Amino acid sequence: MKNFSIAKSRRLRGTPYTSRIEKQGVTAYTIYNHMLLPAAFGSLEDSYHHLKEHVQVWDVAAERQVEITGKDAAKLVQLMTCRDLSKSKDGRCYYCPIIDDNAGLINDPVVLRFNENKWWVSIADTDVILFAKGLAIGNKFDVNIIEPEVDIMAVQGPKSFKLMEKVFGEKITNLKFFGFDYFDFAGAKHLIAQSGWSKQGGYEIYVENNEAGLKLYDHLFEIGDEFNIRAGCPNLIERIESGLLSQGNDMDNADNPYECGFDKYINIDSDVEFLGKEKLKKIKSEGIKRKLMGVKIDTDKISVTGSMNLTDEKNNIIGELRSGCYNPTFKQVIGIAMIKKPYFEAKQTFKIDINGNSFNGTVCDLPFI
Amino acid sequence: MKNFSIAKSRRLRGTPYTSRIEKQGVTAYTIYNHMLLPAAFGSLEDSYHHLKEHVQVWDVAAERQVEITGKDAAKLVQLMTCRDLSKSKDGRCYYCPIIDDNAGLINDPVVLRFNENKWWVSIADTDVILFAKGLAIGNKFDVNIIEPEVDIMAVQGPKSFKLMEKVFGEKITNLKFFGFDYFDFAGAKHLIAQSGWSKQGGYEIYVENNEAGLKLYDHLFEIGDEFNIRAGCPNLIERIESGLLSQGNDMDNADNPYECGFDKYINIDSDVEFLGKEKLKKIKSEGIKRKLMGVKIDTDKISVTGSMNLTDEKNNIIGELRSGCYNPTFKQVIGIAMIKKPYFEAKQTFKIDINGNSFNGTVCDLPFI
Numbered sequence: 203m204k205n206f207s208i209a210k211s212r213r214l215r216g217t218p219y220t221s222r223i224e225k226q227g228v229t230a231y232t233i234y235n236h237m238l239l240p241a242a243f244g245s246l247e248d249s250y251h252h253l254k255e256h257v258q259v260w261d262v263a264a265e266r267q268v269e270i271t272g273k274d275a276a277k278l279v280q281l282m283t284c285r286d287l288s289k290s291k292d293g294r295c296y297y298c299p300i301i302d303d304n305a306g307l308i309n310d311p312v313v314l315r316f317n318e319n320k321w322w323v324s325i326a327d328t329d330v331i332l333f334a335k336g337l338a339i340g341n342k343f344d345v346n347i348i349e350p351e352v353d354i355m356a357v358q359g360p361k362s363f364k365l366m367e368k369v370f371g372e373k374i375t376n377l378k379f380f381g382f383d384y385f386d387f388a389g390a391k392h393l394i395a396q397s398g399w400s401k402q403g404g405y406e407i408y409v410e411n412n413e414a415g416l417k418l419y420d421h422l423f424e425i426g427d428e429f430n431i432r433a434g435c436p437n438l439i440e441r442i443e444s445g446l447l448s449q450g451n452d453m454d455n456a457d458n459p460y461e462c463g464f465d466k467y468i469n470i471d472s473d474v475e476f477l478g479k480e481k482l483k484k485i486k487s488e489g490i491k492r493k494l495m496g497v498k499i500d501t502d503k504i505s506v507t508g509s510m511n512l513t514d515e516k517n518n519i520i521g522e523l524r525s526g527c528y529n530p531t532f533k534q535v536i537g538i539a540m541i542k543k544p545y546f547e548a549k550q551t552f553k554i555d556i557n558g559n560s561f562n563g564t565v566c567d568l569p570f571i
Numbered sequence: 572m573k574n575f576s577i578a579k580s581r582r583l584r585g586t587p588y589t590s591r592i593e594k595q596g597v598t599a600y601t602i603y604n605h606m607l608l609p610a611a612f613g614s615l616e617d618s619y620h621h622l623k624e625h626v627q628v629w630d631v632a633a634e635r636q637v638e639i640t641g642k643d644a645a646k647l648v649q650l651m652t653c654r655d656l657s658k659s660k661d662g663r664c665y666y667c668p669i670i671d672d673n674a675g676l677i678n679d680p681v682v683l684r685f686n687e688n689k690w691w692v693s694i695a696d697t698d699v700i701l702f703a704k705g706l707a708i709g710n711k712f713d714v715n716i717i718e719p720e721v722d723i724m725a726v727q728g729p730k731s732f733k734l735m736e737k738v739f740g741e742k743i744t745n746l747k748f749f750g751f752d753y754f755d756f757a758g759a760k761h762l763i764a765q766s767g768w769s770k771q772g773g774y775e776i777y778v779e780n781n782e783a784g785l786k787l788y789d790h791l792f793e794i795g796d797e798f799n800i801r802a803g804c805p806n807l808i809e810r811i812e813s814g815l816l817s818q819g820n821d822m823d824n825a826d827n828p829y830e831c832g833f834d835k836y837i838n839i840d841s842d843v844e845f846l847g848k849e850k851l852k853k854i855k856s857e858g859i860k861r862k863l864m865g866v867k868i869d870t871d872k873i874s875v876t877g878s879m880n881l882t883d884e885k886n887n888i889i890g891e892l893r894s895g896c897y898n899p900t901f902k903q904v905i906g907i908a909m910i911k912k913p914y915f916e917a918k919q920t921f922k923i924d925i926n927g928n929s930f931n932g933t934v935c936d937l938p939f940i
Contacts, residue, residue: 207599208577209610210876212893213696213819214602230576233583233602236696236819241578303708308701327582327605329698332677336702339672339846340709450582450605477708507579524581 214238217263218353218412219419226433234264234327240435247530249432250439253402257361258434259422262399262406263353268311268323268331274343279313279321281337282330284459284476286469290315295380295395298323299459299467300330305478305485306455307462308333310447312397314382322352322408326449353409355419361429362404368425369418370394374405382408387421390414399436401444401571438527442536445496445569451525452494452538458482460490461540463568492521493546496570499535499563502528504556512539512552512563520545520552521565532570541565583607586632587722587781588788595802603633603696609804616899618801619808622771626730627803628791631768631775632722637680637692637700643712648682648690650706651699653828653845655838659684664749664764667692668828668836669699674847674854675824676831677702679816681766683751691721691777695818720779724788727773730798735774737794738787739763743774751777756790759783768805770813770940807896811905814865814938820894821863821907827851829859830909832937861890862915865939868904868932871897873925881908881921881932889914889921890934898939905939 208214208231216238223240230242240261243249252258270278280287283298284305290296292315300309300323309330314322323330331349338345357366366374370385374394377383382395392415393408409415423431447453453462460468460482470482497512509522519542526537541550550565577583577600585607592609599611609630612618621627639647649656652667653674659665661684669678669692678699683691692699700718707714726735735743739754743763746752751764761784762777778784792800816822822831829837829851839851866881878891888911895906910919919934 204593205576206579206597207574207611209599209601210575210874211601211817211820212875212877213817215877224573228575230578232578232580242576302704329701332698332702333705335671336705336707337709338705340706340711342709448580448582451580505579506581508581508584 208233210238217261218409218415219261219263219355222416222419223261223433228433228435235266235325237264237266239264243433243435246437246439246527249434250437250530252430252432253359253400253434253437253440255360256430256432257357257359257365257404257426258432259419260356260358260435262356262436265324265354267350267352267408268325268334269321269348269350270323270334270345271320272343272345273319274338274345275319275321278334278338278343278345279323280474281476282334283313284469284478284482285467286472286474287313287315288472288474292317293382295382295397297467299462299464300333301459301478302455303477303481305458305481307449307453307457307459308455310449310453314395324354328449351410351412353412353415354406355409355415356398356404356406357422358398358400358404358434359402365422365426365429365431366405369421387418388414390417392418399446400440401446402440438525439529442525442527442538443529443531443570445538447494447538448525457540458485458490460485461492462494490543492540492542494568495521495539495541495546496566496568497523497526497537497539497552497563498532498566499526499537499554499561501535501556501561502533504528504535504537506537510554510556512541512554514545514552520550523554536570538568539565577602579607586630587778587784588630588632588724591785591788592630592802597802597804604635604694606633606635608633612802612804615806615808615896618803619806619899621799621801622728622769622803622806622809624729625799625801626726626728626734626773626795627801628788629725629727629804631725631805634693634723636719636721636777637694637703638690638717638719639692639703639714640689641712641714642688643707643714644688644690647703647707647712647714648692649843650845651703652682653838653847653851654836655841655843656682656684657841657843661686662751664751664766666836668831668833669702670828670847671824672846672850674827674850676818676822676826676828677824679818679822683764693723697818720781722778722781722784723775724778724784725767725773725775726791727767727769727803728771731773734791734795734798734800738790756787757783759786761787768815769809770815771809807894808898811894811896811907812898812900812939814907816863816907817894826909827854827859829854830861831863859912861909861911863937864890864908864910864915865935865937866892866895866906866908866921866932867901867935868895868906868923868930870904870925870930871902873897873904873906875906879923881910881923883914883921889919892923901939907937908934910934
């Protein structure tokens with residue numbers, strides 16, 4: 203596929219780490235929440251193998267926070283998500299589909315609860331702040347909504363635990379998955395969660411002070427040699443293999459959370475009030491008509507830049523591929539597809555046209571591993 | 572400056588015209604409303620000269636529409652903008668700053684009024700649909716809000732009028748600036764406005780039927796030789812020279828419309844209800860503390876990828892450059908900067924650091940030409 207340059211401008215702003223990663227070999231960007239998000243440091247395959255064995259530091263400052271504070275903060279956050287947060291705990295992260303009144307997905311953030319009156323919504327690539335502001339204004343909620351200056355760096359990979367222990371001491375090993383707390387480095391406090399957009403384990407450091415964050419960033423590389431540390435970024439191969447869904451790629455506002463397999467985050471039988479609840483009850487009672495599934499395709503190359511139709515032997519469209527890439531572990535292309543009823547069963551076969559050539563594929567369950 | 576590739580994916584989706592422009596020589600993209608927006612076809616300077624003399628067809632499908640219909644449609648559109656739309660007319664376009672309850676700019680769309688109960692908000696690069704949905708839900712407005720499948724192609728440049736007359740006949744020459752109407756081509760109706768993101772004159776064709784749109788696209792190139800037609804895109808040099816502001820580049824949610832020189836679109840003395848009205852009255856009575864101005868810099872090269880400080884001879888920061896590029900007509904760099912009080916006067920001088928070198932500059936009024 204031909205390469206095209208990205209035309210940078212203030213509207214697609216850089217992060218505190220951009221100057222660092224451009225020295226460290228970033229080769230491609232995507233845009234995420236109006237910011238530069240690194241997408242490749244040379245070979246995706248090479249980075250994939252490295253991520254699964256060692257440790258990487260990622261500039262994921264583009265995961266922006268929507269900070270909601272005030273007397274009605276909990277009410278507003280709950281209104282936006284179908285997940286029941288009434289029993290949520292301070293210092294914990296929650297994966298929360300955000301939906302509109304028609305149960306269409308708007309975002310799939312991780313929500314951080316500081317306390318009843320302070321939340322961060324750590325968003326995927328849509329302007330959730332505008333939805334929150336609109337709802338707050340319309341409902342006359344007593345809240346304050348801002349995008350704070352928080353620039354996440356992620357430390358991901360199996361060796362992230364040892365690396366972070368070396369920096370922050372044994373205390374950080376007590377942090378549970380999706381727990382967060384404050385940890386000191388060189389006189390600065392950093393909010394750190396055990397989380398991240400890979401299944402290889404690790405942490406996300408919510409940097410609120412640029413200077414202290416860059417000091418930490420540099421320190422990680424100074425002491426990380428023994429862990430074979432590298433600069434990296436969310437890896438397309440790894441995230442698909444791990445079944446980590448991406449708003450805008452795998453699902454969008456035309457999809458509902460049941461179709462995306464978010465059943466365990468949908469609490470229609472709870473007492474809490476949220477948008478789209480009645481619609482979700484209706485969808486549940488009628489049953490879904492399509493579903494996100496894995497697919498395996500008998501080829502070693504694909505570039506998914508939009509929906510690609512999947513057809514059966516009679517040329518009926520059975521669904522559409524939304525993400526995909528060659529996976530060196532499976533030694534074929536794997537991807538994520540929205541498959542129609544009644545085809546959304548593992549082992550369903552299909553054909554796909556890639557640049558004028560037809561290839562065979564099979565539907566499977568998610569995640570792949 | 573080093574070039575970086577753009578990592579394409581469904582989340583940064585292409586347009587109906589993408590395959591066309593990739594054959595026609597697009598070299599760089601920006602991302603706008605989660606879509607590919609062409610940013611360069613080779614040399615910006617060459618395209619600039621061409622645009623000012625001839626005619627170009629632009630893929631600006633990334634200018635998405637937020638369609639608001641229903642009984643409360645007018646009320647919702649008015650709530651979002653400080654411009655009084657109570658006397659707006661069917662079939663007309665209106666440039667309308669959208670602000671939040673704190674008078675911070677959210678977007679600066681062109682609003683198309685079909686009738687009292689149907690509007691399109693033709694947006695710059697923020698998810699206005701989420702703001703509109705939040706407000707509508709919170710206020711229990713009787714409206715329907717969607718992003719329709721509309722993919723604009725623009726025909727821009729001084730020869731656009733003759734070219735469009737050749738296609739649509741004399742009727743189109745009667746279309747006034749910021750008027751819109753439906754015109755036929757090859758059996759399909761297209762909504763066409765006399766508008767566009769250049770000051771060279773032209774039209775925007777709001778294509779609602781892909782197939783018919785591509786037929787028209789191809790036809791323009793088939794018959795356009797005599798007008799020296801080319802594929803193009805919004806041109807950084809031309810848009811800065813013409814003082815066309817860009818949301819996210821020149822202004823953002825931290826700026827209010829008075830600071831951006833939008834005074835004639837702010838109707839605080841009207842009877843209509845809109846967000847931020849009281850805040851705007853306060854800002855007006857207190858006077859603004861900074862203002863968007865033009866700047867000229869004594870150098871022939873700059874790459875603005877974020878805010879750049881401007882300082883006076885005592886090293887006080889007098890403002891920040893937000894957009895800029897070399898302009899071959901002025902034979903120097905010109906740009907758009909937010910300048911603090913009391914420095915926002917034409918002829919104010921400043922210094923700017925570009926890659927470690929200091930250059931002299933002067934503040935001036937907008938637009939440049």
